[in-house]
Amino acid sequence: MSLARVHNFAISLDGYGTGEGLSRDAPFGHAGHRLHTWMFATRWWHESRGEPGGTGGVDDALARRFGPGIGAEIMGAGKFGHPGWHEDPRWRGWWGSDPPFHTPVFVLTRHPRPSIGMEGGTTFHFLDAPPAEALERAREAAGGLDVRIGGGPTLVRDFLAAGLVDHLHVVVVPILLGRGVRLWDGLEGLEKDYDVEVAPSPSGVTHLTFERARG
Amino acid sequence: MSLARVHNFAISLDGYGTGEGLSRDAPFGHAGHRLHTWMFATRWWHESRGEPGGTGGVDDALARRFGPGIGAEIMGAGKFGHPGWHEDPRWRGWWGSDPPFHTPVFVLTRHPRPSIGMEGGTTFHFLDAPPAEALERAREAAGGLDVRIGGGPTLVRDFLAAGLVDHLHVVVVPILLGRGVRLWDGLEGLEKDYDVEVAPSPSGVTHLTFERARG
Numbered sequence: 001m002s003l004a005r006v007h008n009f010a011i012s013l014d015g016y017g018t019g020e021g022l023s024r025d026a027p028f029g030h031a032g033h034r035l036h037t038w039m040f041a042t043r044w045w046h047e048s049r050g051e052p053g054g055t056g057g058v059d060d061a062l063a064r065r066f067g068p069g070i071g072a073e074i075m076g077a078g079k080f081g082h083p084g085w086h087e088d089p090r091w092r093g094w095w096g097s098d099p100p101f102h103t104p105v106f107v108l109t110r111h112p113r114p115s116i117g118m119e120g121g122t123t124f125h126f127l128d129a130p131p132a133e134a135l136e137r138a139r140e141a142a143g144g145l146d147v148r149i150g151g152g153p154t155l156v157r158d159f160l161a162a163g164l165v166d167h168l169h170v171v172v173v174p175i176l177l178g179r180g181v182r183l184w185d186g187l188e189g190l191e192k193d194y195d196v197e198v199a200p201s202p203s204g205v206t207h208l209t210f211e212r213a214r215g
Numbered sequence: 216m217s218l219a220r221v222h223n224f225a226i227s228l229d230g231y232g233t234g235e236g237l238s239r240d241a242p243f244g245h246a247g248h249r250l251h252t253w254m255f256a257t258r259w260w261h262e263s264r265g266e267p268g269g270t271g272g273v274d275d276a277l278a279r280r281f282g283p284g285i286g287a288e289i290m291g292a293g294k295f296g297h298p299g300w301h302e303d304p305r306w307r308g309w310w311g312s313d314p315p316f317h318t319p320v321f322v323l324t325r326h327p328r329p330s331i332g333m334e335g336g337t338t339f340h341f342l343d344a345p346p347a348e349a350l351e352r353a354r355e356a357a358g359g360l361d362v363r364i365g366g367g368p369t370l371v372r373d374f375l376a377a378g379l380v381d382h383l384h385v386v387v388v389p390i391l392l393g394r395g396v397r398l399w400d401g402l403e404g405l406e407k408d409y410d411v412e413v414a415p416s417p418s419g420v421t422h423l424t425f426e427r428a429r430g
Contacts, residue, residue, distance in 0.1 A: 013399060013406075013423070014230060014397075014399035014400070014402070015229060015230055015399075174406055174411045174413060174423070175404075175406050176399055176402050176403055176404060176405045176406055177403060178401065178402060178403020178404065179403065182229075184228060184229035184230075184391055185229070186393065187229070187391050187393060188391055188392060188393020188394065189390075189391060189393065190391045191228075191389060191390050191391055196389045196419070198389060198415050198419065198421050199415070200413050200414070200415050200421070204411070204413065206413050206415070206421060208228070208389070
C-alpha cells in the first residue's frame with residue numbers, strides 16, 4: 001500500500017512551521033534559515049549540492065529518507081511561491097530549473113494553471129481539490145510508490161486533520177519564533193492514532209516520528 | 216544571588232500547560248492527569264507520599280530538583296484554585312492541610328485575602344502585584360534561598376516575558392491537547408538569553424532546560 005509521508009518538517013519550540021512576513025525574498029518570513037540549519041549541515045544536503053562534507057549522524061540519517069520510495073509530492077500554494085505568485089505567469093517555484101523533487105508535484109491552489117515540466121523529472125501540476133482527492137490523484141501519478149506531503153504547515157495540518165498521513169517526521173528546533181503559521185492547531189488527540197518516537201540530536205534539534213499504529 | 220526557578224512544568228506537544236474546562240473536579244480541565252503521569256511514576260513522587268517504588272532515571276533526577284534550595288514560591292490564582300475560588304472564603308488550595316511547598320507561597324490575585332498558615336511550613340500570602348514586585352517580596356521571604364515560579368502557564372509566561380526567570384525546566388509530553396492555555400505565546404527570541412538543553416526520557420517525555428546564559 002502506498003503511504004503518505006511527511007519528512008523533514010521543521011517547527012520551532014512554539015510550533016511554527018514558517019514565520020511571519022513571507023515574501024519573494026523571505027520564503028520563511030522572519031524565521032529566515034533558522035528552521036533548516038540542522039538540515040543544511042547534513043551530508044545528505046551537501047551531497048545533493050555536489051559539495052563535500054556534512055554531518056553523518058541522526059540528522060543525516062533521517063533527512064535522507066526524504067527521497068527513496070517517493071513517487072509524487074503534494075504541496076500547498078504557500079510552499080510553491082510567495083504570496084501573490086499566482087499573478088505572475090512566469091513563476092515556476094523557488095528551486096530553479098531542476099527542482100529537488102524529481103517526480104510529479106501537485107500544487108494545491110485555488111488558481112490552477114497548465115502543468116509545467118522542469119528538468120530532472122519534476123513536473124508541477126496545479127490542482128484545486130480537497131486533501132483526499134489530491135492524494136488520490138497523486139497516488140495514481142506515483143505508480144505504486146509513496147506520496148510525500150511536502151508542506152507548508154497549513155497543508156500538513158489539513159492532511160493530518162483528514163487522517164491521511166501515515167508517517168510524520170517533525171523536527172523541533174529549539175527557538176521561539178513567536179509568530180507565523182503553527183503546525184499543531186486543531187489536532188487534539190492526534191497521537192492516539194500513531195506510535196510516537198522522540199529522538200534528540202547532538203545538533204540540538206529533536207526528531208519526532210509519528211508512525212500510524214497498526215490496527 | 217537568589218535565583219528564580221521553574222521546575223516540572225509540563226506542556227503538551229502543542230504547547231498547552233493546562234487544558235480547557237478547568238473546574239473544582241478537573242484542575243487541569245480536559246487534560247486530566249495526562250501532563251503529569253511521567254511525574255507520578257517517579258521515585259521522588261512515591262517518596263513524597265510515603266509509598267515504595269517509582270522510577271529512578273532522568274525523570275526522577277530532574278523532578279526532585281523541585282524542593283532543594285527553594286525558600287518561597289510564587290503561583291498564579293489559577294494554580295491556587297478553580298475558577299471562582301476567590302468567592303469561597305474557605306478555599307485553602309487543592310493540597311489538603313499539609314501542602315507540598317513547605318515555604319511561604321505568594322498567590323498573585325486581584326482578590327487578596329488574609330494570609331493562611333498551613334501545616335508543614337506552608338503559608339499562603341495573597342498579593343495583587345506585577346511580577347517584578349512579587350519576586351522582590353518572595354525573595355525577602357526566601358531568606359537568601361531561591362524562589363520557585365510555580366505556574367500555571369500564564370504566570371510562567373508573564374515571568375519569562377519580564378525576563379525574571381533564571382532556570383526553566385519544561386517537560387514536553389507527547390500528546391496533543393488542542394486547547395487550553397499555552398506556555399510559549401508571545402516569547403519570540405526567548406532562547407537568545409539562555410543555554411538550552413534537550414534531554415529525552417525513556418518514558419517518552421522530553422526535558423527542556425533553559426539556563427540563563429552568563430553575560
